Amino acid sequence: MNIHAANAHELHRSEARCWFESLRDRLCAEVELLEREAPATLFGQQQSARFVHKPWVRTAGEGGGVGGFLVEGRLFEKAGIHVSSGRGRLTPELTSTMPGDGKQLEYVSASISLIIHPRSPRVPTVHMNTRFLATSRGWFGGGADLTPMLTCQRDQAAPDAIEFHARMRQACEAHGSKHYPKFKAWADEYFFLPHRGQARGVGGLFYDHLDSGDFERDFALTREVGLALLDVYPKIVRRRMVEPWDDEDRRQQLAFRSLYAEFNLLYDRGTTFGLKTGGNVETILSSMPPLGSWRQEVLESSKIWQQRRSNMKQQIVMDHAGDTRHCFEPNDAEALMRAERRFRELTSMGYTAAVREASGEARVVRNFDATAEQTVFYPRLVGG
Secondary structure, eight states, X not given: OOHHHHHHHHHHHHHHHHHHHHHHHHHHHHHHHHHHHSXXXXXXXXXXXXXXXXXXXXXXXXXXXXXXXXXXXXXXXXXXXXXXXXXXXXXHHHHTTSSSOSOOOEEEEEEEEEEEEESSTTSOEEEEEEXXXXXXXXXXXXXXXXXXXXXXXXXXXXXXXXXXXXXXHHHHHTTOTTHHHHHHHHHHHHTXXXXXXXXXXXXXXXXXXXXXXXXXXXXXXXXXXXXXXXXXXXXXXXXXXXXOOOHHHHHHXXXXXXXXXXXXHHTOHHHHHHHHTTOOHHHHGGGSOSSOOOOHHHHHHHHHHHHHHHHOOOEEEEETTTTEEEEEOTTXXXXXXXXXXXXXXXXXXXXXXXXXXXXXXXXXXSSOOTTOSOEEEESSOTTO
């Protein structure tokens, strides 16, 4: 690589670092605002948590970063928003997996990473990472994905997933029509645990080695992914954080967090790269959930639910409260969201919700079930 290319990569790294740091500040401010907004009736009166920022220096090469840590918050049990920028030397093994001439081991990089583990099982976990890296060539990579912690939300046709994917599609299509289908499919493949036969969550975007030959174009797309996350996730949190939860919800949350931990330790590229190149261990492993449990029965029931959901043709909701009937296709996002809102409205008014089994019997449910062919609302407990 000649000196002109090296200087260009250094300039590009500097531009990316400035953007990542400004995005970090906006994300931290929004998370702290959500902490303060969390309803006291569900999250208590204690003081809302704030980020603690810890600078660090690389153990190999040059540079370092700042880790942002929020722990034991009212709304967020754990959150990390980190930025880094550095220069180092790759192993020949790592170099062979990256764009470039395969000979240059020196690299420069800049990145931002975010992971948020909410306290409420009703609020999904979210992850985002975007980065710039250059050897003899420079490129962008990263993405964002959503991980609901309740079985009934762990489907790409669930309302939160639909909203998340729609915003990610919008971010991509602002820079070309081909990006979203490719990056979504890549995320579906990447965020999958082969040993479990399950996805980590409901996906989102994943991309790597983005080098169209136009730095500004690729940089603009990467910025848009960050802004999309900043826009859509707080909307989902504000909608979900007012919903009460119980011990069963918490049991599911802890079980699905185990999938998150397994993915990060076994398959996550960022974890592997960071640990092999002298990154900061505390920030790298901050993506791990604060608590988890390995409950096989929860994971297996989720697989069964997802298979049932994929085979479902139509959802029918019978509303005894108003003697109305709602029918819609399961992938009709607006209708699904209306049905869920109606479910919450009626249950908050004291109605009991039940789904009809094949035998004709009614089974009481606490949460909206998008697989139920028939949901009935009763003015009192079934059999009461």
